Amino acid sequence: MLSLALRGMRTRWVTFVGSFVALALGVGLIATMGLALAATFDAPKRGTERFAGARMVVQASRELAVATPIGVRTSPLANPPAVPRKWAHRLAEVGAVAEDRTFPVSVSDDAVLGRGQGAGAPPVGHPWGIAVATPYRLSSGRAPAAPGEVVVTTGPGARIRTGDRIEVGTPEGTGTRTVVGTVPSAGFETAFFFTAAEAARIAPRIDRVTVDADPAAVRAALGDRSGMTVLAGADRRRADPAPDRDEKALVSVNALLGTAAGITAFVSVFVVASTFTFAVAQRRREFGLLRMAGATPGQVRRMVYAEALVIGVLAAGAGCALGRWGAPRLAGWMSGQGIAPAWFRIGEQSWPLHVAFWTGLTVALAGVAVASFRAGRTGPTAALREAAVDSGTMPWSRRLAASAVLLTGLGLLVLDLATDPGDLLKRKTYLTQPMVLIVAFALLAPVLMRPLTRLLTWLPARLPGAVGMLAGQNAVAGVRRTAAVAAPVIVTVALACSLPGTTATIGEAKAAEVRAQSRADFISSAGGAGRALPDAFLAEARAVPGVTVSASRSTEVTVLEEGTALVRSEAHAVDSAEELAAVSELPVIAGSLSDLDDHGIVVNEEWLTTRVGEKVPVWLGDGRRVRLRIAAVLAVGTGSNGVYVTAANAAGAGVDRADFVVAGDTDRADVERQLRAAGAAHDVEVMPAGPWLTAHHPRTSESTRLGLLMILVIALVYTGIALANTLVMATTDRARDLASLRLTGATKAQVLRLVAVESVMVVAAGAVLGAAASAVNLLGVRAALGLLDVGSGIVVPWLEVAAVTAVTALLAAVAATLPAAFALRTRPVELAGARE
Structure with missing residues (x-):
């Protein structure tokens, strides 16, 4: 055999x-x-990067640890506490210490520092005294000795030199600094070094302390209840900037490649x-x-x-x-x-x-x-x-399989809409669930292709000439062939419509939700993680007549659900509930925002406990455990409606956003002029709310967009090759049919035109089925948004769908006509009489 x-x-x-x-x-x-x-x-x-030269590093715990019946559960803290000054003094008694402070810094032109500056991380400031515990050593100049002097890290191509004067922004404001020294970049951060006194004035809190002493003596000085973590040896890595950045970077890559x-x-x-x-x-x-x-x-x-x-x-x-x-x-x-x-x-x-x-x-x-x-x-x-003629192309086994798959896809969609509409907005669902519908439509192709091809060829069949009529009849007679050719087209068009269409629809819904919830006329933001708006700017903005200012801080709260799972939630800390209500229109479904105080919290529907008035134990961003009363409950929406607390529960986070509302009888133009003047004095940009929300609204990240593009390109290339492959197989097998057409009087050009029209028509039919599969998916997403009370329409990626369809149609025409032209080189009588 x-x-x-x-x-x-x-x-x-x-x-x-x-x-x-x-x-x-x-x-x-x-x-x-x-x-x-x-x-x-x-x-x-x-290995250890920043503190490679330190013997011991002491810092407050960066991790929340909670004992549960199934073991200790941990979660990183959003706002780790500082090292209390009393512990810094206690450690100075057992060995030489250096206090480390880290605060955000901005420079007008990052290019002057060169390349390789910490993988794009924002610049930060440190006291020069900590440099002895790090890899930084002066390559030119001297250490800073007076206020206004800095040492900077420089990478390849740096244009900055010792003696240069540059504009440097700190939490105190922007001022001119003199570069008195440079150090080579260590690759993990862009650092500016100030004198110890100036760094302590800019950032009073102590982030960590390096100690040159025996580990046992350090631990004895701190005791068991200090809340401090002692790091030695390889553990010093935990004090590096973003020590888990490699693992975090791989999480997103893993998710993308897993989907792909x-x-x-x-x-x-x-x-x-x-x-x-x-x-x-x-x-x-x-x-x-x-x-x-x-x-x-x-x-x-x-x-x-x-x-x-x-x-x-x-x-x-x-x-x-x-x-x-x-x-x-x-x-x-x-x-x-x-x-x-x-x-x-x-x-x-x-x-x-x-x-x-x-x-x-x-x-x-x-x-x-x-x-x-x-x-x-x-x-x-x-x-x-x-x-001779296809018959029985849809046996009962395939009919049952197609029906089961179709019902499964529709059933999952209806189940999500009935139980958890928000699940349809999650990437794992909206990227994978359409596959079930695609399989169903492909299995049903032999049944759907006949009426669909008749419909698509109805008009061409009535035009002069026999090409349109023959193309339709050939497709109807060879259903197996047309279904096999249409299969990769169904997949490609459905993916081209579903993937970018769903992400764009959800992105537009998130943007619409954010716009609907904002009453602000102007907005300012700090412009980066760890950065804060200057207090002086906020004070000047509050002094503008006719303006209500709501300052908010980004933090997190953590709750233990069902006694075993630590769940972190993004939170916004506001100064007062009145200011929050003045600048926003949040979707409150229970309780009232006016009840939010230092002992309250506003949660959303996703929380396990949502009864207004009930107290819930939570851990704040610095690890403190408090019991807060639920003041109000928000609709979950697209998932961006977070948690709200007051500034007292912000764990020391700085103000990173300010919303401004102008009273109705106030001159808006004059208010804008005063706010912009205050912002210019403190290097803060004040923007009208519309443009700010457009620039900052939730949208598909560039890496996600490129990842989806990668998936689409791979799918398009592969299915394109498979389409050409199938057409070559099918056309080669039809040599006798083509020869029969030649014997009836058709010219070579007419036969090739017939083959091209038939292949394009089959691609069109496959595109219709693929679009139908993706339409069901997009309608499901739109229904989910409607159930979540989010007003937004469906975004159809017409350009992508048209491009994919055009490319596959062109490829199909070429892949069908080339082997047909090759077969027609043989005399029709010889082909018609050939045996298989």
């Missing part, structure tokens, strides 16, 4: 080459994504299975002849499985080699585009190759399973009759 299979493969080499290409590319795609995903599981091992791997694996499996099924269906006449010659159903099935096994092993091996070649290039592209960190590299893992190989082989065998069973069961005369 194996020898018969090999001889059959040599005879029908076009079909088997097509299957080989589809499977090799599919396995290569799965292997590439698998290797890239595996590389995100381990971050590089880094799931989608590309789905596309690969779908297309490979469709290609192998079509390859077997093409050979119904051959199976009929074998059955007539005496072959048993089992022998036919074994031959088909033997062919699939040979093709599968060879193609899966080639795909693994392709994946090993492609994964490093994918990682390099992601690093270059900023999607992944610069150090991201493919490791030596081999398990993704095993997964890809066995997945490809399994899909190849599964793809021929049903078709081979049906081919072996069909009698000789029935197989020959089916070979």
Whole structure:
């Protein structure tokens, strides 16, 4: 049977080459994504960076630890507390100490500092005394000795020199500083060093203390209840700037590649299975002849499985080699585009190759399973009759499978709408749930293609000439062929519409929700994490007549749900409930904002406890545990409606946003002039609320946009190749039909035009089905937004859909006409009389 299979493969080499290409590319795609995903599981091992020269580092705990019945649960603190001065004095008694302070700094032109400045982190300030515990050493100049003098880090290409005077902004304001020295960049931050006295005036709180003493003496001086953490040896890494930045960077890459791997694996499996099924269906006449010659159903099935096994092993091996070649290039592209960190590299893992190989082989065998069973069961005369005109293209097994998948997709959609509409707005749901609908529409393609092709060819069939009529009739007669060609088009168009369409729709809904909740006329923000608006600016703004100012601070609160899970929530701390109500229109569904005080909290519907008046134990951003009374409950909306507390519970966070409302009888232009003047004096930008919300509203991040683009490009390229591959297989198999057209009087140009029109028409039908699948998904998202009381329309990515459809149509026309032109080089009489 194996020898018969090999001889059959040599005879029908076009079909088997097509299957080989589809499977090799599919396995290569799965292997590439698998290797890239595996590389995100381990971050590089880094040693201590900033405090490599320190013997001991003492800082307040940066982590909340809560004992639960199933163990200690931990969560990072948003606003870790400072080191109390009494402990700094106590430590000075056991060894030499250096107090470290870190505060935000801004410079008018970051380029003067050169490249390599802490991977794009905002500049920060430190006292010069801490430099002895760090890798920084003077490369020019001297240490700062007077107020207004600074030492700066410089990278390659820096234009700053000792003696230069530059504008430097600090929490005190912006002023001119003299550069008295420079130190080479250490790569993890952009640092400005001030005198100890000036740094203490700018930032009074002590972030950490380095101690040159025996660890046991340090711990004895602090005792057991100090709340301080003593770091020595490798633990000093925990005091570095963003010590977990590598792990955090990999979390987003892992999520992106996990989604990409799931989608590309789905596309690969779908297309490979469709290609192998079509390859077997093409050979119904051959199976009929074998059955007539005496072959048993089992022998036919074994031959088909033997062919699939040979093709599968060879193609899966080639795909693994392709994946090993492609994964490093994918990682390099992601690093270059900023999607992944610069150090991201493919490791030596081999398990993704095993997964890809066995997945490809399994899909190849599964793809021929049903078709081979049906081919072996069909009698000789029935197989020959089916070979002439497609019949029975939708057996009951496929009808049941299609119905089950369609009902599952619709059922999941309805279930989410009924129980948790917000779940449809989560990326894992709106990126993966459409796959179920895509499979359903593809399974239903043989049923839907006939009426759809008749509809699409209704007008062309009535135009002069026979091309339109013949194209429609050929498509109706060859449903298996048209369904196989349409399958990759359905996938591509559905992804091109669903992925960017859903993200854009949700992004627009978030922006609309933010705009609807704001009453502000002007807004100012600090412009970066850890930065704060100057108190002097806020005081001058409050002094402007006719203006209500609401200052807010970003913090977090943590709650223990069901006794086992620590849940962190973003929170905004405001000065008063009256000011908050004046500048916003929050979606309150229970309670009242006016009841918010230093002992209260405003929560949203996602909280486990939402009864107004009930007290809930929470941990603030600095780790303090308090019991706060629920003053009001907000609708969850798109997920951006956070938690509100007062400034007393802000854990020392600085004001990072101020909203201004102008009284109705006040001259708005005069108010704007005064606010802008106050902002200019303190290097703060004051913007009208509309432009500010447009610039800062929640939107799809650049890395997410590039990630989705990567998924779409991969899917488009692969399905495009699969489409061309299937069309080459189908057109080559139709050589006798094309020859018959030539014998009836059609010219070569007319035949090629017919083939092109038919392929484009099939692409159009597939595009309609793909658009229908994505429309169901987008309508589900819109329904979810409506149930969440968010007024926003559906954003349809017409440009992406049109581009994908046009590219696939052009590719289909070329892939169909080229083999047809090659086949027509042979005399029609010879082709018509040829035996299969």
